[in-house]
Structures are given as C-alpha cells and as structure tokens.
Amino acid sequence: MNEVSVRPEFPAAAPRDPGFAAVATELSKVYGSGDTRVNALDRVSVGFTRGEFTAIMGPSGSGKSTLMHCMAGLDTISSGSVRLGGVELGDLNDNQLTMLRRDKVGFVFQAFNLLPTLNALENITLPMDIAGRKPSRAWLDRVVGIVGLADRLDHRPAQLSGGQQQRVAVARALAARPEIIFADEPTGNLDSRSGAEVLGFLRDSVREEGQTIVMVTHDPGAASYADRVLFLADGRIVDEMYEPTADRVLERMKRFDAARTT
Ligand SMILES: Nc1ncnc2c1ncn2[C@@H]1O[C@H](COP(=O)(O)OP(=O)(O)OP(=O)(O)O)[C@@H](O)[C@H]1O
Numbered sequence: 001m002n003e004v005s006v007r008p009e010f011p012a013a014a015p016r017d018p019g020f021a022a023v024a025t026e027l028s029k030v031y032g033s034g035d036t037r038v039n040a041l042d043r044v045s046v047g048f049t050r051g052e053f054t055a056i057m058g059p060s061g062s063g064k065s066t067l068m069h070c071m072a073g074l075d076t077i078s079s080g081s082v083r084l085g086g087v088e089l090g091d092l093n094d095n096q097l098t099m100l101r102r103d104k105v106g107f108v109f110q111a112f113n114l115l116p117t118l119n120a121l122e123n124i125t126l127p128m129d130i131a132g133r134k135p136s137r138a139w140l141d142r143v144v145g146i147v148g149l150a151d152r153l154d155h156r157p158a159q160l161s162g163g164q165q166q167r168v169a170v171a172r173a174l175a176a177r178p179e180i181i182f183a184d185e186p187t188g189n190l191d192s193r194s195g196a197e198v199l200g201f202l203r204d205s206v207r208e209e210g211q212t213i214v215m216v217t218h219d220p221g222a223a224s225y226a227d228r229v230l231f232l233a234d235g236r237i238v239d240e241m242y243e244p245t246a247d248r249v250l251e252r253m254k255r256f257d258a259a260r261t262t
Pocket residue numbers: 031032038039040058059060061062063064065066067
C-alpha cells in the first residue's frame with residue numbers, strides 16, 4: 001500500500017486549472033436500463049495535465065474504454081461534464097463536436113487504421129489534408145524523425161511491419177499537434193520489441209514536445225512508460241501511481257485479482 005504514491009489531494013476535486021488538457025467532473029455513464037443497466041462510470045472526476053503521459057489500468061469491465069471514449073467525445077455521457085482544451089463538450093452540437101475531435105484530439109488504436117492505398121506519408125498527413133490544414137515541413141520532418149520512419153515514407157501499409165504501421169499511426173496522431181492523444185492498447189498487436197519502440201516514441205513526444213497522452217493498457221510494462229497510472233475498478237478511479245514501474249503496477253493489479261477472489 002505504501003508503495004503507491006498518492007497525491008495528497010487524491011481523489012481530486014473537479015479540476016478547473018488551465019494546465020489540464022482534459023477534465024472530467026462527476027462523469028457518469030450508464031448503459032442500458034432496468035435489468036441490463038450498467039454503471040460503466042460512476043461520478044469520475046479527473047484531470048489530464050498538459051505534457052503528461054497517463055496510463056489507465058484496471059480489471060476487465062472496469063470502465064477504461066468508456067472513460068477514454070467519453071473524454072474523447074466519441075460517446076455521450078449520462079451526467080457530469082467533460083472539458084477538452086477548455087471547451088465543454090456538452091455545449092457542442094454534433095458538427096461542432098466532430099470539428100473539435102478533428103482539431104484537438106489524436107487517436108491511436110490497437111488496429112492501426114491506415115488506408116491501404118496511401119503511402120506512409122499520405123497516411124500521416126491525411127487528417128490534416130481533410131481539415132484543410134498544411135503542416136509545416138519542419139514539424140513533419142520532426143515527427144517522422146521521432147518515429148524513425150524517414151526511409152519508409154513512400155511505403156504502403158502492406159509493405160510495412162506491424163510495428164512500423166503503428167509508428168505511422170503514432171506519427172499521424174502527433175502530426176496534427178492535438179491537444180491530447182488517446183491511445184487504446186496501442187501495442188496490443190505488436191511483439192515486445194516493436195511495442196517498446198512505439199511506447200518509447202509516445203514517451204519522447206511527451207518529454208520533447210510537451211504532448212499530452214492518455215493510454216488504456218492491460219500491460220504493466222506499457223504502463224511503466226507513463227508518468228502516472230490511474231486505476232479503475234467498477235467505474236471509479238480507486239488509485240493512482242506516479243513514476244510507475246512495471247513491478248509496482250503488477251503488484252497493484254494483483255490486489256484487484258485478490259479482491260475478486262476473496
Ligand atoms: N455499448 C455498451 N452497452 C452496454 N454495456 C456496455 C457497453 N459498452 C460497455 N459496456 C459495459 O460497461 C462496462 C465498462 O466497459 P468498458 O469497455 O469501458 O471496460 P474496460 O475496462 O475497457 O474493459 P476491457 O479491459 O475488458 O476492455 C462493462 O460492464 C461493459 O460490459
């Protein structure tokens with residue numbers, strides 16, 4: 001228990017500080033009704049500090065994906081509020097929400113979601129092309145350098161390894177300089193070496209470019225790349241850990257298993 005570094009203010013009251021890229025206040029999400037009603041999120045209040053890498057962990061069904069989807073404006077919320085880059089999502093209509101996601105949010109999923117007919121560079125710049133934005137060449141070079149793809153830019157996804165495809169997906173998320181990147185098991189499909197590379201690139205983008213990243217993962221090793229780990233259980237944040245190591249995260253996860261079997 002003592003090993004878990006919990007900040008004195010935990011559980012955090014609704015943070016309003018402009019230093020947060022995204023903030024949830026008393027966020028609840030209910031699926032279904034009657035007998036099939038599930039409280040996927042139960043009054044969650046949490047802030048994601050700019051320039052910080054947060055991992056979200058917890059047992060299966062604890063609400064990790066739901067939290068990420070609600071924070072990213074991909075799913076509606078039942079009550080409470082979500083602010084992204086200072087904008088209250090509940091105040092937006094569907095069009096405005098789509099624009100906000102396009103302009104302020106980057107996504108990296110387990111499936112790489114690359115377009116097979118476009119080469120790596122075209123895939124990286126596609127979201128900006130759609131938004132009619134032109135990335136500066138210098139920034140694009142920097143991103144391509146961070147993810148180590150300079151000599152693969154004219155390759156199509158089928159000509160790239162899984163790790164390289166995921167690096168393209170990371171570069172695509174970084175290139176638009178979003179307020180926040182949400183990553184859902186981004187290394188789930190990769191061997192451990194490629195996974196470590198991708199996690200290293202995510203961490204570098206936080207350290208060197210001040211990117212904000214929130215990543216859902218089941219893997220304590222992946223979580224150890226983050227600055228902070230949030231632990232969910234039954235739709236609530238029950239713990240957090242700063243400067244995590246894989247061993248400490250694993251130990252904390254084991255306590256969930258123990259709680260379930262006692
Ligand atoms: N569309 C949905 N309809 C009904 N219930 C849902 C829906 N999506 C999620 N749930 C329920 O909400 C709860 C939280 O689900 P969620 O997918 O967020 O968990 P998770 O922690 O991401 O799980 P896992 O680690 O297995 O991916 C679960 O009980 C799940 O069954």
